[in-house]
Amino acid sequence: AQSVTQPDIHITVSEGASLELRCNYSYGATPYLFWYVQSPGQGLQLLLKYFSGDTLVQGIKGFEAEFKRSQSSFNLRKPSVHWSDAAEYFCAAGNQAGTALIFGKGTTLSVSS
Amino acid sequence: NAGVTQTPKFRVLKTGQSMTLLCAQDMNHEYMYWYRQDPGMGLRLIHYSVGEGTTAKGEVPDGYNVSRLKKQNFLLGLESAAPSQTSVYFCAVRDRGYGYTFGSGTRLTVV
Numbered sequence: 280a281q282s283v284t285q286p287d288i289h290i291t292v293s294e295g296a297s298l299e300l301r302c303n304y305s306y307g308a309t310p311y312l313f314w315y316v317q318s319p320g321q322g323l324q325l326l327l328k329y330f331s332g333d334t335l336v337q338g339i340k341g342f343e344a345e346f347k348r349s350q351s352s353f354n355l356r357k358p359s360v361h362w363s364d365a366a367e368y369f370c371a372a373g374n375q376a377g378t379a380l381i382f383g384k385g386t387t388l389s390v391s392s
Numbered sequence: 393n394a395g396v397t398q399t400p401k402f403r404v405l406k407t408g409q410s411m412t413l414l415c416a417q418d419m420n421h422e423y424m425y426w427y428r429q430d431p432g433m434g435l436r437l438i439h440y441s442v443g444e445g446t447t448a449k450g451e452v453p454d455g456y457n458v459s460r461l462k463k464q465n466f467l468l469g470l471e472s473a474a475p476s477q478t479s480v481y482f483c484a485v486r487d488r489g490y491g492y493t494f495g496s497g498t499r500l501t502v503v
Binding site for chain 2: 288311328330
């Protein structure tokens with residue numbers, strides 16, 4: 280069955296420190312991969328997406344993600360975290376057929392000063 | 393979330409009551425989806441539609457019905473609301489470039 284796994288439920292990072300959020304997928308073929316961010320009480324904002332080509336994808340707000348086919352991973356990174364990055368982050372996978380996005384359960388990021 | 397409008401934004405229902413959530417798009421896209429979001433569960437697909445007049449079940453369809461009579465609108469109905477349906481509901485639209493636009497959500501409480 281297709282699935283997206285985010286192994287970390289909650290992560291705390293010091294402001295200014297680097298960040299890596301993990302995402303692993305199980306899919307029949309190379310999926311389209313997405314990272315979304317959600318602030319409390321808000322909707323989902325797309326950070327970045329990967330369809331094909333260069334495996335390092337740049338997104339908004341200084342985020343990037345790297346697709347590693349051999350590890351079935353699509354980890355999200357940021358070199359220096361800001362307090363405003365505190366939110367919940369979702370990894371999602373889809374395909375060209377467009378049946379639906381499958382979401383991970385999310386990782387909550389807290390930023391300490 | 394320009395282009396995808398969900399109404400209402402908030403609603404409180406009593407157990408057994410019915411209601412309809414509306415998702416409206418102004419982008420003329422074929423694919424529309426209804427998700428529910430619960431703490432620690434991520435977003436789970438309820439129903440989806442690949443075009444006007446079509447609907448299909450997702451991961452958690454029980455207790456919900458949908459209709460896509462017009463291309464622009466995707467309706468999610470609860471015939472007899474239950475406390476387990478307390479959730480935040482999101483509508484999404486997929487464009488031809490495989491990008492997904494989400495509505496701002498409907499927060500539903502069933503008491």
